[in-house]
Amino acid sequence: MPKTVANTKPMDVLKNALSRNVLIDVKGNREYSGILEGYDVYMNVVLQNASEIINGENKGVFDRILVRGDNVIFVSPSKGDNE
Amino acid sequence: MPKTVANTKPMDVLKNALSRNVLIDVKGNREYSGILEGYDVYMNVVLQNASEIINGENKGVFDRILVRGDNVIFVSPSKGDNE
Amino acid sequence: MPKTVANTKPMDVLKNALSRNVLIDVKGNREYSGILEGYDVYMNVVLQNASEIINGENKGVFDRILVRGDNVIFVSPSKGDNE
Amino acid sequence: MPKTVANTKPMDVLKNALSRNVLIDVKGNREYSGILEGYDVYMNVVLQNASEIINGENKGVFDRILVRGDNVIFVSPSKGDNE
Amino acid sequence: MPKTVANTKPMDVLKNALSRNVLIDVKGNREYSGILEGYDVYMNVVLQNASEIINGENKGVFDRILVRGDNVIFVSPSKGDNE
Amino acid sequence: MPKTVANTKPMDVLKNALSRNVLIDVKGNREYSGILEGYDVYMNVVLQNASEIINGENKGVFDRILVRGDNVIFVSPSKGDNE
Amino acid sequence: MPKTVANTKPMDVLKNALSRNVLIDVKGNREYSGILEGYDVYMNVVLQNASEIINGENKGVFDRILVRGDNVIFVSPSKGDNE
Numbered sequence: 001m002p003k004t005v006a007n008t009k010p011m012d013v014l015k016n017a018l019s020r021n022v023l024i025d026v027k028g029n030r031e032y033s034g035i036l037e038g039y040d041v042y043m044n045v046v047l048q049n050a051s052e053i054i055n056g057e058n059k060g061v062f063d064r065i066l067v068r069g070d071n072v073i074f075v076s077p078s079k080g081d082n083e
Numbered sequence: 084m085p086k087t088v089a090n091t092k093p094m095d096v097l098k099n100a101l102s103r104n105v106l107i108d109v110k111g112n113r114e115y116s117g118i119l120e121g122y123d124v125y126m127n128v129v130l131q132n133a134s135e136i137i138n139g140e141n142k143g144v145f146d147r148i149l150v151r152g153d154n155v156i157f158v159s160p161s162k163g164d165n166e
Numbered sequence: 167m168p169k170t171v172a173n174t175k176p177m178d179v180l181k182n183a184l185s186r187n188v189l190i191d192v193k194g195n196r197e198y199s200g201i202l203e204g205y206d207v208y209m210n211v212v213l214q215n216a217s218e219i220i221n222g223e224n225k226g227v228f229d230r231i232l233v234r235g236d237n238v239i240f241v242s243p244s245k246g247d248n249e
Numbered sequence: 250m251p252k253t254v255a256n257t258k259p260m261d262v263l264k265n266a267l268s269r270n271v272l273i274d275v276k277g278n279r280e281y282s283g284i285l286e287g288y289d290v291y292m293n294v295v296l297q298n299a300s301e302i303i304n305g306e307n308k309g310v311f312d313r314i315l316v317r318g319d320n321v322i323f324v325s326p327s328k329g330d331n332e
Numbered sequence: 333m334p335k336t337v338a339n340t341k342p343m344d345v346l347k348n349a350l351s352r353n354v355l356i357d358v359k360g361n362r363e364y365s366g367i368l369e370g371y372d373v374y375m376n377v378v379l380q381n382a383s384e385i386i387n388g389e390n391k392g393v394f395d396r397i398l399v400r401g402d403n404v405i406f407v408s409p410s411k412g413d414n415e
Numbered sequence: 416m417p418k419t420v421a422n423t424k425p426m427d428v429l430k431n432a433l434s435r436n437v438l439i440d441v442k443g444n445r446e447y448s449g450i451l452e453g454y455d456v457y458m459n460v461v462l463q464n465a466s467e468i469i470n471g472e473n474k475g476v477f478d479r480i481l482v483r484g485d486n487v488i489f490v491s492p493s494k495g496d497n498e
Numbered sequence: 499m500p501k502t503v504a505n506t507k508p509m510d511v512l513k514n515a516l517s518r519n520v521l522i523d524v525k526g527n528r529e530y531s532g533i534l535e536g537y538d539v540y541m542n543v544v545l546q547n548a549s550e551i552i553n554g555e556n557k558g559v560f561d562r563i564l565v566r567g568d569n570v571i572f573v574s575p576s577k578g579d580n581e
Contacts, residue, residue, distance in 0.1 A: 005184040008204030008212050013232040018088040026156065027194075028110075038091030043210075043234060044126075046091050065159040066096040068126060068152075069234075073192065076231040101254040109322065111276075121257030127292075129257050148325040149262040151292060151318075171350040174370030174378050179398040193360075209376075209400060235400075239358065242397040267420040275488065277442075287423030293458075295423050314491040315428040317458060317484075337516040340536030340544050345564040359526075375542075375566060401566075405524065408563040433503040441571065443525075453506030459541075461506050480574040481511040483541060483567075 014039045014075065021078035022047070026071045029055045033078070034065070043069030097122045097158065104161035105130070109154045112138045116161070117148070126152030180205045180241065187244035188213070192237045195221045199244070200231070209235030263288040263324065270327035271296070275320045278304045282327070283314070292318030346371040346407065353410035354379070358403045361387045365410070366397070375401030429454045429490065436493035437462070441486045444470045448493070449480070458484030512537045512573065519576035520545070524569045527553045531576070532563070541567030 017036045024032040024045060034050030045067050052059040100119045107115040107128060117133030128150050135142040183202045190198040190211060200216030211233050218225040266285045273281040273294060283299030294316050301308040349368045356364040356377060366382030377399050384391040432451045439447040439460060449465030460482050467474040515534045522530040522543060532548030543565050550557040 007184055010204055010206050010210035010212050010232050013212055013230065018090055038093055040093050044093035046093050046096055062159045064096065065157050066093050067157045068155050071156050072234045073237050074231050074233045076228045101256055121259055123259050127259035129259050129262055145325045148323050149259050150323045151321045154322050173350055176370055176372050176376035176378050176398050179378055179396065238400045239403050240397050240399045242394045267422055287425055289425050293425035295425050295428055311491045314489050315425050316489045317487050320488050339516055342536055342538050342542035342544050342564050345544055345562065404566045405569050406563050406565045408560045433505055453508055455508050459508035461508050461511055477574045480572050481508050482572045483570045486571050
């Protein structure tokens with residue numbers, strides 16, 4: 001079996017998700033879902049129209065939010081919106 | 084579909100928010116809202132007329148405050164004030 | 167006894183697990199199991215069809231998920247799927 | 250609207266506060282207020298005549314104290330003493 | 333008294349333990365014991381036939397497991413197996 | 416008003432405290448007081464005749480102790496012993 | 499008064515303690531006491547015949563143990579064994 005299986009670079013997941021809906025899971029039982037407007041190599045992310053959910057409860061919407069990368073647990077492109 | 088979707092650099096969110104109202108969410112159930120006077124690459128931020136909210140309770144106002152970047156969870160330009 | 171015992175590089179465990187099932191154990195009593203699609207030197211990992219288990223409870227499936235490396239406790243190729 | 254809004258460097262807040270009263274908020278519900286005698290790029294700070302407040306309770310005064318930067322949450326020049 | 337007492341390099345403890353049984357103590361009341369298959373300078377370790385013990389309770393065996401180094405508290409070659 | 420107010424380098428506080436009594440406040444409600452014998456740029460400190468106080472209770476004296484810098488909250492030269 | 503007071507380098511405390519008894523205090527209410535066999539610049543330490551004490555309770559002895567440096571709170575050469 002050949003060893004050259006493709007390796008998707010993690011940062012490409014963010015690149016491909018630009019201008020699409022993503023879910024950002026953040027330390028402290030927080031989630032932010034919105035349109036990914038930008039990111040950098042530290043995994044700092046910028047979302048538009050971001051809903052904030054803390055402990056499962058909807059806390060409101062931010063027009064624009066910059067989440068610091070070292071709080072991120074995971075990023076997932078939303079179902080049906082992932083190419 | 085072209086892959087060259089725009090990527091807003093997270094630091095540009097801070098740059099564009101200079102001299103405008105921002106909300107800084109900080110570890111330990113703290114929030115600081117005020118006018119963004121400055122920032123650096125470590126996400127250290129300087130606010131003017133910053134209201135401090137701890138556990139949802141208003142704790143007062145600081146003329147000027149320097150928040151150390153590694154405590155920051157997110158920064159959001161205030162609604163209606165984001166260009 | 168010779169001292170030149172083989173040393174499997176930890177990153178090669180990830181390389182060999184590409185396109186196979188892995189279990190990712192994450193801080194905060196979380197587990198993600200799915201097909202390893204990619205990784206990088208920070209141990210950021212990309213999974214496809216990832217089941218999320220929090221405190222032993224199945225929370226659903228993500229089509230694609232990027233888990234930030236510094237949350238990872240361990241990665242294990244699934245039994246029977248490890249070459 | 251021009252984009253060249255002034256950006257106050259966070260370290261300049263410390264520079265301008267030298268020999269003035271500051272409040273240092275520190276992890277673990279601690280506060281130190283005193284005269285800022287020095288600082289460095291790691292946000293290590295030196296205070297003179299520093300009052301220590303833990304969980305809102307005054308614990309005494311230190312002639313001189315060096316607070317390690319990575320414990321700092323924020324630094325604020327005292328009201329009326331800023332500029 | 334001469335000052336040139338031998339200094340065993342910590343990484344050599346891992347090197348000498350390759351292909352032998354080791355106990356890995358991990359943050360969060362976890363232990364993993366198995367055959368050390370590999371390691372790197374970050375103290376990431378690869379174990380074969382690794383038993384997982386959480387809070388003193390045996391949780392099962394992994395054919396192969398990669399434990400991220402920054403979770404490690406200590407590594408100890410098993411008694412009688414240390415050369 | 417001139418801007419060239421003196422800035423005491425934090426490390427100079429340690430330098431000036433050499434061979435004098437200091438109080439080291441450490442994470443986890445610990446304090447160590449003793450004679451400062453040495454330090455380095457990581458704020459690792461060496462004390463002689465160090466009393467250990469945990470949760471306000473005296474736990475004994477160490478002839479010599481090396482405290483790892485990243486546990487340090489603050490260092491204060493003892494009153495009356497500060498030049 | 500001259501300023502050239504001797505500064506014992508913290509790493510020299512470890513160097514001088516080689517092949518002698520030391521007490522290693524570790525995060526999570528753990529202590530390891532044994533003969534210091536080695537160390538490196540990250541404060542990773544190797545002990546021989548190391549007794550493990552957790553929450554004040556003796557948990558047994560390890561022939562050899564490598565403690566990862568970032569868990570260390572302090573290292574102290576045992577009384578009467580310090581040169």
